[in-house]
Amino acid sequence: MNLAVLIDYLESIAPLRYQESYDNSGLIVGNRNQEVDSAIVSLDCTEEVVDEAIRSGCQLIISHHPIVFKGLKRFNGSTYVERVVMKAIKHDISLYAIHTNLDNIYGGVNKKIAERLTLQHLSILSPKEELLRKLAVFVPKQQAEQLRSALFGAGAGHIGNYSECSFNISGTGTFKAEADANPYVGQVGKRHEENEERIEVIYPQHKEREILRAMYESHPYEEVAYDLYKLQNSYDQVGSGMIGSLAQPMEEAAFLGFLKDRLAAKVVRHTNLKGRKVQRIAVCGGSGGFLLPYAIRQGADVFVTADYKYHEFFDAEGKIVIADVGHFESEQFTQELLLEIIQKKFPNFAVRLTGINTNPINYYI
Missing domain, CATH: 3.40.1390.30 (NIF3 (NGG1p interacting factor 3)-like)
Structure with a gap:
C-alpha cells in the first residue's frame, strides 16, 4: 500500500487540525509516497516496538502517542527519543502518530x-467551538437541487443526527455580462434578471476544500456568487x-x-x-x-x-x-480502535497489534 493512501484515510477520520496546539500528530518519520507491506499498531512508539518492526520486516508503526513532542537539536542517541528516531530512519521504518486528533473525535x-x-x-x-463554517451560494432555481445534492455529497449539511440540512430562500438576482464574459444566461452588455435560490449549508472546516470544489463543478454560472461565514457554534462531533x-x-x-x-x-x-x-x-x-x-x-x-x-x-x-485508572490503562484500547479502523477500510492490508507492553509504570502489589 502507498503510505499516503493510508494517511489520507486516517486523517479523513481524525483531521490533523483537530489536534491540540501542543501535539505533534501526523507523519513523524518517513516519506508519504513510501510503499508499505505491513504495519504495527501501538499505544507508544518505544525502541522495543521499533525492534519488533525490524524483526518482523514491518515498514510502518502507527502509535497513539507521538515519539517526538518537541524539536530535536541533536541526533547522537543520548535519549530514548533520539534512539527511536535514528533507528527508524536507519531501517526505513515510517512512524505515524494519531494522538489528540483521535481523542477529539466522537468515534475516537x-x-x-x-x-x-x-x-x-x-x-x-466539552465540544469545541469555531470549527463550523456556513456557505451561502446563489444559483438559478432550475439547478438548485443539483447543487444541493453536490454539496451534501461533499460533506455539507450535517447537524447532529441529521443529514442533508439546508436553508433555501428564493429571490431575484441581477447581473450584466461584460465584453469578455461567457454568460450561462442573459446577453453581453445587457442587465439580466434571474430567479435564483440562496442555499445555505453548514459544514466542518476541514471539509471546506472538497465542498467548494463540488460547488464550482456543479454550478452552471461562469462566476459563482457565494459567501463564507465562520461560526461560533460548538461542534458536537468534536471535543x-x-x-x-x-x-x-x-x-x-x-x-x-x-x-x-x-x-x-x-x-x-x-x-x-x-x-x-x-x-x-x-x-x-x-x-x-x-x-x-x-x-x-x-x-x-x-x-x-x-x-x-x-x-x-x-x-x-x-x-x-x-x-x-492510570494513563496507559485508560488508553490501551485505542490500539484496538485503530486496528478496527484500518482493517475495516483495508481488509487485505497486513496490520497487527504490537506484542510489546509499553506501559512504563509498574505496580508492586
Whole structure:
C-alpha cells in the first residue's frame, strides 16, 4: 500500500487540525509516497516496538502517542527519543502518530472507553467551538437541487443526527455580462434578471476544500456568487471527553470494581465515596483533569480519567467521585480502535497489534 493512501484515510477520520496546539500528530518519520507491506499498531512508539518492526520486516508503526513532542537539536542517541528516531530512519521504518486528533473525535478514544463501560446516550463532554463554517451560494432555481445534492455529497449539511440540512430562500438576482464574459444566461452588455435560490449549508472546516470544489463543478454560472461565514457554534462531533449513562444505577464500590475489571486496571485511585448509587459517567482517556468542571456541570456522578495529582483530588469538593485508572490503562484500547479502523477500510492490508507492553509504570502489589 502507498503510505499516503493510508494517511489520507486516517486523517479523513481524525483531521490533523483537530489536534491540540501542543501535539505533534501526523507523519513523524518517513516519506508519504513510501510503499508499505505491513504495519504495527501501538499505544507508544518505544525502541522495543521499533525492534519488533525490524524483526518482523514491518515498514510502518502507527502509535497513539507521538515519539517526538518537541524539536530535536541533536541526533547522537543520548535519549530514548533520539534512539527511536535514528533507528527508524536507519531501517526505513515510517512512524505515524494519531494522538489528540483521535481523542477529539466522537468515534475516537473516549467512545472506546465508554463502550468498554457499556455507557449509553453518549455525547462529547466539552465540544469545541469555531470549527463550523456556513456557505451561502446563489444559483438559478432550475439547478438548485443539483447543487444541493453536490454539496451534501461533499460533506455539507450535517447537524447532529441529521443529514442533508439546508436553508433555501428564493429571490431575484441581477447581473450584466461584460465584453469578455461567457454568460450561462442573459446577453453581453445587457442587465439580466434571474430567479435564483440562496442555499445555505453548514459544514466542518476541514471539509471546506472538497465542498467548494463540488460547488464550482456543479454550478452552471461562469462566476459563482457565494459567501463564507465562520461560526461560533460548538461542534458536537468534536471535543474533549465523553459522557453517558449506565443502563442501571450501581453502588459506588460496585462501579469501581466494574471499572477496574473493564479497563484492566491494577488499581483505581479515587476520592471519597458519597454513599449513593451512580449512573451518569464522564470519561477522558489520558490526562483529563481539566474537564472536571464540565463533568460536574453536566451532572456526572463519576469522572473516569488519569494522571491526577494529590491536590487535584480536592477539586471534587464532594460533588463527584474522581476515579483515576492510570494513563496507559485508560488508553490501551485505542490500539484496538485503530486496528478496527484500518482493517475495516483495508481488509487485505497486513496490520497487527504490537506484542510489546509499553506501559512504563509498574505496580508492586
